[in-house]
Amino acid sequence: MNDLYKKQVSNALVSWFEEEKRDLPWRKTKDPYKIWVSEVMLQQTKVDTVIPYYERFLTKYPSLESLANAEEEELLKEWEGLGYYSRARNLQAGVKEVIEEYHGVVPSTRKEISTLKGVGPYTAGAVLSIAYGVPEHAVDGNVMRVLSRLLLIKEDIAKPKSKKIFEEAVMELIDEENPSSLNQGLMELGALICTPTKPKCLLCPVREFCTAFFEGMQEELPIKTSNKKTKLHKMKAVVIETKDGKILLEKRPSKGLLASMWQFPMVELPTTSHTIEELIEHDYQIRIEKGKEIITFKHIFSHLTWEMESYEARLKDDMELPINCKWFTREEIVNQPMPVPVLKIWNAWKERNL
DNA sequence: AACGCGGGGGA
DNA sequence: TCCCCAGCGTT
Numbered sequence: 106m107n108d109l110y111k112k113q114v115s116n117a118l119v120s121w122f123e124e125e126k127r128d129l130p131w132r133k134t135k136d137p138y139k140i141w142v143s144e145v146m147l148q149q150t151k152v153d154t155v156i157p158y159y160e161r162f163l164t165k166y167p168s169l170e171s172l173a174n175a176e177e178e179e180l181l182k183e184w185e186g187l188g189y190y191s192r193a194r195n196l197q198a199g200v201k202e203v204i205e206e207y208h209g210v211v212p213s214t215r216k217e218i219s220t221l222k223g224v225g226p227y228t229a230g231a232v233l234s235i236a237y238g239v240p241e242h243a244v245d246g247n248v249m250r251v252l253s254r255l256l257l258i259k260e261d262i263a264k265p266k267s268k269k270i271f272e273e274a275v276m277e278l279i280d281e282e283n284p285s286s287l288n289q290g291l292m293e294l295g296a297l298i299c300t301p302t303k304p305k306c307l308l309c310p311v312r313e314f315c316t317a318f319f320e321g322m323q324e325e326l327p328i329k330t331s332n333k334k335t336k337l338h339k340m341k342a343v344v345i346e347t348k349d350g351k352i353l354l355e356k357r358p359s360k361g362l363l364a365s366m367w368q369f370p371m372v373e374l375p376t377t378s379h380t381i382e383e384l385i386e387h388d389y390q391i392r393i394e395k396g397k398e399i400i401t402f403k404h405i406f407s408h409l410t411w412e413m414e415s416y417e418a419r420l421k422d423d424m425e426l427p428i429n430c431k432w433f434t435r436e437e438i439v440n441q442p443m444p445v446p447v448l449k450i451w452n453a454w455k456e457r458n459l
Numbered sequence: 460a461a462c463g464c465g466g467g468g469g470a
Numbered sequence: 471t472c473c474c475c476a477g478c479g480t481t
Contacts, residue, residue, distance in 0.1 A: 148477050188465030225478045246476050
């Protein structure tokens with residue numbers, strides 16, 4: 106890249122961004138805490154999904170201190186449905202570190218901000234450039250796609266080490282005057298114009314500088330390998346209610362999928378022909394009688410599928426429960442953060458029992 | 460370097 | 471219906 110090319114590209118990109126940028130809630134502020142919250146929510150999550158969560162979250166936790174002092178249960182309730190719940194736990198841990206180690210001021214160097222829980226190379230660069238105007242790269246999947254086309258970079262973006270090439274490219278392009286708009290411009294271009302399939306090249310502000318467009322290769326880039334196999338887990342869940350209206354929930358293990366979240370008692374169906382009643386009795390040490398079916402659905406995670414056949418059941422007699430199980434009243438259940446598949450069952454059960 | 464982590468949207 | 475998306479922490 107020669108100096109003229111760099112200047113032309115960054116100028117075109119920054120001007121386009123300033124002119125065409127979407128009106129998003131986190132673009133009304135430069136508060137590093139709020140930018141941080143938005144960037145964490147935007148990891149692996151689409152803009153349209155994030156907007157309502159972002160608004161509610163900042164109404165409830167408008168400052169570092171309010172989030173640091175929040176109960177984890179309440180915090181996760183705000184996060185309910187967003188997924189990747191460790192993001193919320195790491196965000197709170199990071200916020201606590203800022204208060205304890207940095208007198209409540211989000212650090213403004215890559216070295217320091219990167220030590221915070223949940224802040225990796227991308228989030229560090231995003232907060233630094235957007236909130237503080239520091240000329241740092243913020244390379245996410247969008248940026249890699251845009252740059253691979255613009256500069257005809259044929260490196261496999263699935264490989265961790267190829268990210269360095271894109272970070273170096275951003276550091277060459279970065280506008281010392283406005284690193285915020287350059288970084289956001291790259292991401293906005295990836296979201297609106299330079300999309301994964303069918304890029305809208307005719308509307309692109311940097312088309313005349315785009316090597317892939319010149320070569321007619323924009324649909325072929327970026328190069329991305331990797332294909333993970335997924336495993337199928339068939340699960341069944343049951344809503345068990347006592348005569349005095351208590352409902353049984355089970356707390357998931359503190360590590361792994363949906364860590365520490367509450368769910369209805371669930372069993373993985375083995376190939377043998379046991380009934381769910383027998384399996385529940387074996388796993389939970391209680392006897393139930395089969396009631397009416399509530400809801401059947403399939404929920405697909407990246408690596409497993411929950412086939413939910415859930416039904417309402419009555420208790421026959423009480424025995425010793427496993428320690429990770431607890432009886433809840435309806436009111437208590439409402440305050441528990443629950444993942445989407447569990448919420449589906451809960452909502453279906455409530456509807457039946459209005 | 461490879462894997463696990465949710466949920467929504469598009470092919 | 472299935473496949474894809476994609477930063478960060480852990481291993």
